[in-house]
Amino acid sequence: MPAPRASRVRRPLLVAAASAAVAGCSVLAPGRFVADRAPPPPEVARATVEASRRPPPAPAPQPAPPPPAEPRSLADLVDLALRQDPLTRATWLDARAAAATAGSRRGLYQPSLSATAPFQRQRLAAVPSRPSFSQTTYGASATLSWTLLDLGGRGALVDEADRLVDAARLGEQAAVADLVLRVEQTYDQYLAARALVDAEGAAVKTAEASLAAAEDRRRAGVATIADVLQARTALSQARLALHQLEGQALELRGALAVLAGLPPTVELDVGVLPADVKIAESLPAVEALLDEAAARSPDLARARAIADAAAAHARAASVAWGPLLSFDAGAGRTWYVAPEAFGPQTSWNVGLTLRLPLFDGLSPVYDAMAARAAAAAAAARADVAAQQVALSVWTSFQTLRSAGRQVETARDLLASARESADVAQGRYREGVGSILDLLTAQAALESARAEEVRARADYLVGLAQLTRATGRLELPAARPSAATDR
Template sequence: MTPSLCTRIPSLRYATSALTLLLAGCVSGPDHVPPQTPLPAKFKEGGGKSHGDVVTAQWWTAYRDEQLDSLVAQGLSENLDVLQAIESINAASANVTVAGAGGLPSLYVDASHTVSGEKGSERTTIGTTNTTGGEASLSWLLDLFGQYRRSRESAIASLGAAYATADDAKLSFLKDLVSSYVDARYYQQRVALSKANLKSRQETYELTQLQLKAGAASRLDVVQAEGLVRSTKADIPGLEQSFTVSAHHIALLLGMPAASLMNELQRSAGQPVFRGDIRAGIPADLIRNRPDIRKAERDLAAAVADIGAAEAQLYPSISLSGSISPSWVKSSGASGGTLTSWSFGPTLNLPIFDGGKLRANVDIEKSDAKTQYLAWKAAVLNGVEEVENALSAVRHDAQTLEPLRRQVETAQEALALSTTSYTDGASSLLDVLDAQRSVSDAQASLAATVQQVAKDYVDLYVAVGAGYLSRQAPVASERAAKSG
């Protein structure tokens, strides 16, 4: 029913039935309609099959790292950002009650007892009066045009946004934790490779010293070998520091003091390698699965409801109020008596001239709703972009792994051959040193690519909105996100 129809109450004799209809179905402003925007049928480098609801998909288990699984399980219940976001749901839930309370009757009861009297010059009590009274006050603002119903709709939508915000905090936590774990293992691998290379270069340096004593090497050879040893030693502290920083950040994500996990993480488990399938789904899946998009949609729903609440203030409002105040009075030397006063009546508030304030409030809410729609559309397009970028990164970075593994093997073979040739006196030390650098560079490139591919999968599954809810959790949050 539109506001114009709501104002057409035919006559006083139909007031009761008309009032009933008004209270039941007359609401100002537009109803929220789920927004839409054109999307491609599939991602450019993805398939055309929808994978449906992926919010409970535990994609990180595809790394087959039990320690990582344990950290994720612990962090989802202990991360401070997640806990703060969850706590905000309680406030949003209370706001639903506050928003709807204005349209309900309110009853207040007061009670009092007083003793009064007078004293003369002889300090004698001339008269004492005991008065016991109470008052019950009832008021009810009739929500004829749905101001409070729209406010409650807005609060319910904001509650859904609070749930989505908590889900988004969990998704951000997953990305941060798994990426930090991948980084920690990468630096750990680099330290291990550097120490292995240091051992090899130390052996070359010692061999060069022996050959110098035998007259088969020059002082320049010794200095070059020693320089490579020292440069390798210089790399290790920086890598160890980077590992420490990553470990400290993981502890922070779990709500623990910085050094709490150092001993646990120092037990090397190798670099994580994703061994699962690519499940990107289709662009339409993002609207359901990504919490930032759901939050934007709920924010839009709240803004649309606020339009109705603002429009309702343009029309007359009626409030019913009444009170009853019984009192019992007894004076000294007299019998007590009861006095009761009461009042009841309606109050009409008719906005006639307000300098355009109420109409401007409607315009403000309409503008806010348009802004929220644009924010929702931007969130959708941003989600599509993130998935497209992640798919491209996964496919292209993964293609470099096998060539890099082969490059490491050939560099190691070249090092072995050059070392043998140098020991036999058939080649120079420079060939050995170059081969050692090639091995070190190839190993570092391979480790960095393994790290990047592992993080590409993190980016992909976070981009599609996967894994932030346990298998028992989605019902409540989904209901709150879609209600209103």
């Protein structure tokens, strides 16, 4: 069994202290015979005094602790987020508390045993046949009470606690799924922002080439200053857009780092947006997805567990006024300190007790009514959760299908825009095209690049949302890591 961390830290210190003590003994032990030795020379004594006046040397710097492992993929980010997220940790603690409460409820089926040890001094009043006197006693006694039979109240309370345990565990599962979805969405958005930066960087280079071509044509006398100014304006606009996209990428990188429990200033090299998103040729039928969500969604299962717990509580409240049959037993012994004339006395009792509440106001009636209303409300909330889960599956399904179509269309748009920009650039270099046609074609190419990047990112986000809506926790698709991209 490995030693605790504190023990591992203290052990080198203890070893060092022991070594110093042994070394000190070996050095100081001969000092007992100083009087038998000759005194040191004066120069040695002066050197010793000067050495003692010097400040002690600075301690050697301790090595810095190794930095945490740098995340390299989406799986690494999700793992770090699950370790650091306080919400998932709170839901895990809620599940532990609910499990402890369920264990406490099961104690209702066990007997209750208690012991007392009184020591008292009392004054007994005088009666016609006996004068008043004082006595001092001490003793010990034990009582046992065990409920044998009720109308199902204990079983209903245990069922309520068990259903609340299920709800707490499902709440933890839902929190984990939500965290995974947030990390995936932020991850895809960050990769999309970096891809947009790269695309805009290519647009800046194209604008610089167009400006150089316009200046060359102006020097050759086949273009006017207006062409140069328009090309320069397009270059400035492209650079401005690049700066804005770089800022958005940094914001998303900080958000992703914070989700993973890292400082927002950390550099993240977690891959690039896949250049070729594989679009599913055919999605599963939406009816099958709805059935899967109804069976696996932690949100819906949690709402149903809460409704079952409320129904069990209503059953317990409805029989709270019922009779209870219990087994009771007790035994005790009393010793008299004063007066000593009395000897010790032993008493015991055993029997069955039937408790029947007759009247306790109208509180039990109103408690039962409130519990039944709360159970009906919880059942209605479970129906609402079922509708929300179904709507989430439907919306995510349609979003994913639309995103797949957008990817295909964006690819065609990018191909045609690239060809159009190449033709416009060639026509302008040959002197048969205008600068306005060239800039318009380049602007269309820039827009097509951005739309194609956004379409790929939207498809990945839609896939993650559909995975979450159907109640799954695994990552929806493998993402390329920084190592494989290079």
